Amino acid sequence: MNTEGAHLLEHLQTPAMMVSRGLVRFANTAAKALLGAHIVGQDVRIAIRDPRAVAAILSEDGGAARVKGLSTGGSVWEVDCRVVGPQERIVSLYDLSERVSVAKSHADFVANASHELRTPLANVIGYCETLLNPKAGGDEAVRNRFLGTIRHEAQRMQALISDLMSLSRIEAVKHEAPSESVDMVALAHEVAGEFRGGAPVSVRANCTSAVIAGDRGQLSQVLRNLIDNARKYGRPEGLVEVSVEAASTGWVLVTVRDEGEGIPPEHLPRVTERFYRADTSRSRAAGGTGLGLSIVKHIVERHRGRFDIESRQGVGTTASLMLPLRTVD
Incomplete structure (x- = not known):
């Protein structure tokens, strides 16, 4: 392969290599990072251990094939081979x-x-x-x-x-950062006041106000979903506690805690997945759609925050969100 061709391939962000007579003659930096620097000079059948990809590379007219697991176990790549001369091919790899x-x-x-x-x-x-x-x-x-x-x-x-x-x-709108000023202390009191009858909802805060840049409607939906879940799955006579704590680090921590049966630990990593239910029959009987916590997670992520759930069986569940406080100019 000539120097000019190698220079062009080297500037590609896509992994690419030149194969001549079945051997890898040149690989750009991206290809070496993906497959290892040792592939230069190696038989292409060893460099890419996939029969369909190798068949496409060594065929007379070139071709393409999908390969799984080139970078990680679940990765999917397209190996595209173009014939550029007698016994010479340019092989490009695209991450799909x-x-x-x-x-x-x-x-x-x-x-x-x-x-x-x-x-x-x-x-x-x-x-x-x-x-x-x-x-x-x-x-x-x-x-x-x-x-x-x-x-x-x-x-x-x-x-x-x-x-x-x-x-x-x-x-x-998940890529649009919200800009409305929202006081989480006032909002927590407002949303908690919407619930009547059933398990009582209390609100406590370590400050009089905690203002963030947010979407008031979406944040109300977050609190409403979390309090509703706590009342559905907590003990009928148990307390639902909403806490708002502003920290000197520039964040506000909002938690909703119930005194219910708790969530088995094997279910915790998946409770924010769409339609996932830790207890299918109980969730449907309570009117759950399986989307509530997924909605909460998406809203918190849009607000550049973090959402987490902790639970101990027989003790209760605590849902928490950390949101950045609005900086004062």
Whole structure:
């Protein structure tokens, strides 16, 4: 390979190498970082240990192939080979990992959403068909019971669609940093005051105000979701405590703690995944959509903060978010 060709390949950020007569004659810095500096002078079948990729590289007309695990176990790469002369090829490697991961996430999301909607919809249709039967529909007790179930399932679908729309709106603006001034102490008192009956909600703070740059509507949604979860899964007579603590480090810590049964440790790493439920039957019975904590996580990330959940079985669960305080000019 001539010096000019090597110079051009070296300036590519994409891993690239020149293969001549089956040997790697040159590899740019990106290719060496990916496959190791030792690949120069090596047989291409050893440098890239994938039969389909090697077949594409050594074929007369070149070609392309997808390879898994070149960089990490779950990575996906496209190996593209172009013939540039007798027995000479330029091989470029393109990282498709993120694209494949996003496509899989979207496919999983659609499948999960469809599944979540299919069950209550099937129940609604089934009960409606039963009520159309004169014998069942004419019995007032049966009719009222079935209509109650239909209403419950319809409300479940309505809640799911609302959360799906909310998640979509959040993702649409996730790269836009919010700029509204929001006092987290005042907001915590306001949202806690919305809850009546059931487990009592208390608010304590180590300051009179803690102002951050935020989206008031989204932050209200975060507190509402967390308090609602704490009341659903805490003890009926247990206290739900909201705490706001401003620190000299420039952050504010907001926690929502319940006195419930807690979450088993094996479920904690996944509770913010879409549609994941630690207790499926209990969550659905309580009206959960499986999207609440995912929405919370996305909103906190948009606010350049951190979200975490700690739980001890038999003691309770604490959801916490750290948000940067607004700097005073």
